Amino acid sequence: MSMLEWLLQVVLLALLGAAIPFALRLERSLREIRRDRSAMEGSAQGLSEAARMADAAMVRLRASAELAGRQVAERTAAAEPLRDDLRYLIERAETLADRLEGLVRAGRPLANEAPRAAEQPLQSQAERDLMRALALGAGKAGR
Structure with missing residues (x-):
């Protein structure tokens, strides 16, 4: 072998x-990349599982919201006639209260004569x- 070969x-x-x-x-870098890739694949699987669970939860939530909406609508529909009945009763009560107030005002002058009327026995509970x-x-x- 020549000197040039030895030098080369x-x-x-x-x-x-x-x-x-x-x-x-x-x-070492390739080993870390492989390890990170397997961890990333595991994370991706976990993420896809979490997304699937979130979708399932949203479906259940929508179903619950629709059921609650139907129940509220049913109860509202059932309450409508009661509301109308209460309005009618309030109107009647106001009318009767006005009539009673008029009778009380008309009866106040008679209240001064009540001691004389007390001598006569009252006929009815009314x-x-x-x-x-x-x-x-x-x-x-008087107060």
Whole structure:
């Protein structure tokens, strides 16, 4: 072998020796990338499972919301006649209250004559109730 061949082989050995640390670093990096890829695949599977579970939860939530909406609509529909009945009763009560107020005002002058009327026995429970209401009204008016 000639000197040139020996020199080329030494240069080649030096280059191979310099390449070994780079090859080791490259191998470690590739190992980490493979490990990270498997972890990423596991994460992707976990993410897809979470997305599937979220979709299922949204379907259940929609079904619950629709059921609740139907129940509210049914109860509202059932409450409508009751609301109308209550409005009618309130109107009737206001009318009766106005009539009663008019009777009380008309009966106040008679309340002053109540002691004379008390001498006569009252005929019915309604008369006794009216006299009691008049007496209470006159007592409150005097205060």
